[in-house]
Amino acid sequence: MANDPGTVPQEAPRHQRQVERQGVQAVPFVQRLPQVRGGVCEFCGILDKNVPSEQQYKLCPHYRGLNLRCSYCDETKDPEEVVGHAVLNVYEHPDNPDKLVVVCDSYTCTQKHEARFRTSA
Ligand SMILES: [Zn+2]
Numbered sequence: 001m002a003n004d005p006g007t008v009p010q011e012a013p014r015h016q017r018q019v020e021r022q023g024v025q026a027v028p029f030v031q032r033l034p035q036v037r038g039g040v041c042e043f044c045g046i047l048d049k050n051v052p053s054e055q056q057y058k059l060c061p062h063y064r065g066l067n068l069r070c071s072y073c074d075e076t077k078d079p080e081e082v083v084g085h086a087v088l089n090v091y092e093h094p095d096n097p098d099k100l101v102v103v104c105d106s107y108t109c110t111q112k113h114e115a116r117f118r119t120s121a
């Protein structure tokens, strides 16, 4: 983007920053979406028998067009493999409606997620 020489630099940041509060009162409400079990949406089930099960969720109205992967797995894990073998818990991001937080059922990822959001199981 070219700088317009006529504009005066703005002092104020473009959007208001918010201070993150950690604590019991500040536990964000996270909206849970259907679980994806081995790639299959728990609400929609198998939608097309010709599609491998780890891709079934891509056909359902909840996750159409998405490539789900665990938000917490480290980079060495193959995300497709995780989707195909794990149960994914999916949440709307409390601060960003465009983002989803995905947690596979491995111990480490669940721990990381709970430390962040203190979900009550
Ligand atoms: Zn679905």
Ligand SMILES: [Zn+2]
Pocket: 070, 071, 072, 073, 074, 082, 103, 104, 105, 106, 109
């Ligand atoms: Zn994971």
